[in-house]
Amino acid sequence: MSDKPPQALPHHPPLTTPHAASSSGSATHNPQAKIDQAEHGALEAITGVWNAFHGAGEALRGNILKGVDTIAGDRDKTGESIAQSGWEEIQQGEQKLYKR
Numbered sequence: 001m002s003d004k005p006p007q008a009l010p011h012h013p014p015l016t017t018p019h020a021a022s023s024s025g026s027a028t029h030n031p032q033a034k035i036d037q038a039e040h041g042a043l044e045a046i047t048g049v050w051n052a053f054h055g056a057g058e059a060l061r062g063n064i065l066k067g068v069d070t071i072a073g074d075r076d077k078t079g080e081s082i083a084q085s086g087w088e089e090i091q092q093g094e095q096k097l098y099k100r
Helices: 031-072 078-097
Strands: none
Touching: 031 078
């Protein structure tokens, strides 16, 4: 047996990933965050579909009113503004639906 003391093993830093060092709780390592993100995406899609559907109804109603106003000789622009706001609501719904 030798009288030499045993040599210490070389020191290695602990293995970490970039995500482990942060305390932000990224969605990739947090199952609840993934569920929350999926729920948010589903709600955004449902809201987008509803906005597009409601906007289509408003655009239809506005165009019908615009046609009635034209036939009646009324120069009121109410039907036209309703139709325009309906088209804008359709666009908002599409943005929510396809923003992924």
